[in-house]
Amino acid sequence: MIRVELPPHLRTLAGVTDEVALEVTGAATQRSVLDALEARYPVLRGTIRDHVTQQRRPFVRFFACARDWSHEPPDAPLPAAVASGAEPLLVIGAVAGG
Amino acid sequence: MSGVRVLVGTRKGAFVLAADGKRKQWDVRGPFFAGWEIYHVKGSPSDPQRVYASQSSSWFGQVIQRSDDGGKTWAAPGGGITKSAERMPQGESNKFVYDVSPQTGKPLTTHQWYDGTQHPWEFKRVWHLEPSLSDPDTVYAGVEDAALFRSTDGGTTWQELAGLRGHGTGPQWQPGAGGMCLHTVLLDPGDPRRIYVAISAAGAFRSDDAGRTWRPINRGLKSQYIPDPTAEVGHCVHRLALHPARPRVLFMQKHWDVMRSDDAGESWREVSGNLPTDFGFVIDVHAHEPDTVYVAPIKSDSEHYPLDGKLRVYRSRTGGNEWEALTKGLPQRDCYVNILRDAMAVDSLDACGIYFGTTGGQVYASTDAGDSWAPIVRDLPPVLSVEVQTLP
Numbered sequence: 001m002i003r004v005e006l007p008p009h010l011r012t013l014a015g016v017t018d019e020v021a022l023e024v025t026g027a028a029t030q031r032s033v034l035d036a037l038e039a040r041y042p043v044l045r046g047t048i049r050d051h052v053t054q055q056r057r058p059f060v061r062f063f064a065c066a067r068d069w070s071h072e073p074p075d076a077p078l079p080a081a082v083a084s085g086a087e088p089l090l091v092i093g094a095v096a097g098g
Numbered sequence: 099m100s101g102v103r104v105l106v107g108t109r110k111g112a113f114v115l116a117a118d119g120k121r122k123q124w125d126v127r128g129p130f131f132a133g134w135e136i137y138h139v140k141g142s143p144s145d146p147q148r149v150y151a152s153q154s155s156s157w158f159g160q161v162i163q164r165s166d167d168g169g170k171t172w173a174a175p176g177g178g179i180t181k182s183a184e185r186m187p188q189g190e191s192n193k194f195v196y197d198v199s200p201q202t203g204k205p206l207t208t209h210q211w212y213d214g215t216q217h218p219w220e221f222k223r224v225w226h227l228e229p230s231l232s233d234p235d236t237v238y239a240g241v242e243d244a245a246l247f248r249s250t251d252g253g254t255t256w257q258e259l260a261g262l263r264g265h266g267t268g269p270q271w272q273p274g275a276g277g278m279c280l281h282t283v284l285l286d287p288g289d290p291r292r293i294y295v296a297i298s299a300a301g302a303f304r305s306d307d308a309g310r311t312w313r314p315i316n317r318g319l320k321s322q323y324i325p326d327p328t329a330e331v332g333h334c335v336h337r338l339a340l341h342p343a344r345p346r347v348l349f350m351q352k353h354w355d356v357m358r359s360d361d362a363g364e365s366w367r368e369v370s371g372n373l374p375t376d377f378g379f380v381i382d383v384h385a386h387e388p389d390t391v392y393v394a395p396i397k398s399d400s401e402h403y404p405l406d407g408k409l410r411v412y413r414s415r416t417g418g419n420e421w422e423a424l425t426k427g428l429p430q431r432d433c434y435v436n437i438l439r440d441a442m443a444v445d446s447l448d449a450c451g452i453y454f455g456t457t458g459g460q461v462y463a464s465t466d467a468g469d470s471w472a473p474i475v476r477d478l479p480p481v482l483s484v485e486v487q488t489l490p
Binding site: 007008009010012013041042043045046047048051052057059060093094 | 131132133134155156157158159160161174176177191192193195
């Protein structure tokens with residue numbers, strides 16, 4: 001199981017109160033994890049990445065194992081600790097006012 | 099007993115204010131969608147339990163929410179949890195994609211940017227939701243960058259009415275200070291095929307074939323801030339209003355100027371008359387008197403607050419030109435709030451109620467057609483929109 005920690009607004013939207021655990025088929029990448037996340041919580045489609053281009057929304061960042069993965073290619077493997085479920089993939093709203 | 103439900107969108111959530119027909123005691127519910135910008139909340143005229151809300155954030159984009167119990171509970175249409183990860187994703191309620199199909203769409207052109215260069219169309223948010231007058235599952239969405247979308251399945255999926263953006267003048271449209279938004283959608287109660295929309299800063303447009311084709315209706319408007327003050331498009335229309343019994347008569351609050359058309363927008367004439375300033379955002383019409391019109395004058399396009407620190411609604415009982423200040427119960431000193439374009443509404447009880455919200459978080463109500471006012475709430479987040487449902 002892969003663990004994903006969502007920012008508060010998206011937890012509310014998805015109706016979850018804690019991090020979510022997802023079954024991901026194949027390699028654990030940004031794309032495969034987000035595909036699984038959106039399949040389980042369709043309301044999150046378009047909130048983390050654009051509906052059409054699949055590009056990460058500008059104020060959303062991905063962190064894992066104390067490293068910024070936001071600018072890695074979407075099909076690059078995530079760290080083994082994320083793939084094994086030892087560490088979560090963090091989805092974070094950039095600090096930009098509000 | 100009859101009652102009213104006031105639907106309030108704010109910078110940080112939505113609120114539902116409910117009262118019986120006396121409109122003295124108010125039940126305040128919310129915030130719903132706390133922390134999100136709620137540009138607009140509006141109920142279906144044909145099913146008052148059906149309410150739509152536009153929820154957005156700069157971080158996470160646009161979501162449409164729907165209530166089927168009058169605003170008590172909400173859900174994103176089609177956005178629930180699927181039973182298995184293998185199932186194809188659903189939940190298109192936030193998918194607003196400009197139509198570029200060869201059959202119905204047009205090539206996604208560019209529009210004019212602030213500096214006069216051309217700029218690509220980019221979806222940002224839904225400003226206004228206009229439910230159909232007859233079908234609770236049909237709803238229109240006016241969006242930024244300006245376009246009109248329609249859903250016929252209760253907000254689950256959306257299709258652009260691409261004839262508006264693609265009719266030819268699109269490359270001349272430009273953003274106003276708030277963005278290039280389609281903020282007003284009026285459905286003609288006498289002709290289900292007629293739709294009016296308004297765009298900042300492009301102007302007013304009309305369709306006579308249910309949204310398939312469109313044309314500008316801006317003859318008579320004069321805007322000194324554009325190179326050709328009487329151009330076909332480029333006018334910063336802030337709001338349109340009509341009375342259901344007389345839908346060919348339109349009232350407009352433009353950036354500057356209050357305007358009136360008696361021929362469904364074919365031509366306009368100024369009716370600012372004795373207003374102390376004719377800049378403003380809101381305009382609305384009394385529920386039972388088609389010639390009684392309300393505006394809230396704002397000092398200027400750079401000073402977005404009332405003149406002299408006095409919050410005054412102005413009422414004309416003559417369809418414009420002759421205006422009277424309504425001040426009783428409104429702050430008459432040190433008041434520097436704004437009233438945004440979607441933040442005034444009327445109920446249709448026998449004694450017509452008028453409601454408006456301010457950027458200071460107050461929602462004021464008048465139960466005597468504007469003669470006197472009282473706040474329903476004083477301390478909400480900045481109010482973006484106010485709509486009213488009159489309940490049987």
